[in-house]
Amino acid sequence: MSFLFSSHSSKTFKLKNIPEGSHQYELLKHAEATLGSENLRQAVMLPEGEDLNEWIAVNTVDFFNQINMLYGTITEFCTEASCPVMSAGPRYEYHWADGTNIKKPIKCSATKYIDYLMTWVQDQLDDETLFPSKIGVPFPKNFMSVAKTILKHLFRVYGHIYHQHFDSVMQLQEEAHLNTSFKHFIFFDQEFNLIDRCELAPLQELIEKFGSKDR
DSSP states (O other), X not given: OOSSSOTTOSSOOOOOOOOTTSXXXXXXXXXXXHHTXXXXXXXXXXXXXXXXXXXXXXXXXXXXXXXXXXXXXXGXXXXXXXXXXXXXXTTOEEOBOOSSSOOSOBOOOHHHHHHHHHHHHHHHHHOTTTSOOSTTXXXXXXXXXXXXXXXXXXXXXXXXXXXXXXXXXXXXXXXXXXXXXXXXXXXXXXXXXXXXXXXXXXXXXXXXXXXXXXX
């Protein structure tokens, strides 16, 4: 099933819901409450007594939903014609492979790449053996590796939006929303060392700027 119904539509994505009343839902509410404190460094820290895998799972779902909404606002500007390749500036181009359906990386438009990416992430998040939602069900041994791969790919969507569509973001007056979301994402990554530094290179200047402002 295609993740985005149309490259010209907005807000046609499927958000991942965390069941209300579950422990993960309580963790998400905790995360949202601490985000409101405006101290993002503190907000991303593992709450006392909580399981690291569960904290990373809840936040990965949250980042997936955030990026869905952010990309959903600019889909009409991200077309086969405007973005024939998936890139984050002139030096970074991404080819898609998921190791299962598409084993050899393929060059494709940004809109197609992000469609493949979001569909793949949704499948991982919906897999109860990878992202268990029931209390007492253990996380698999490869959970951290899967979460890191998801976050690495979600970063590329931020990279594409900043490099190719920031003018559109400003026209829509969404830059504060985008900056806050990305800052939260990066602080979370830095707290738990989830994405290789070389992968962050397309937005390194912005990351350093956010870090210096926070000091």
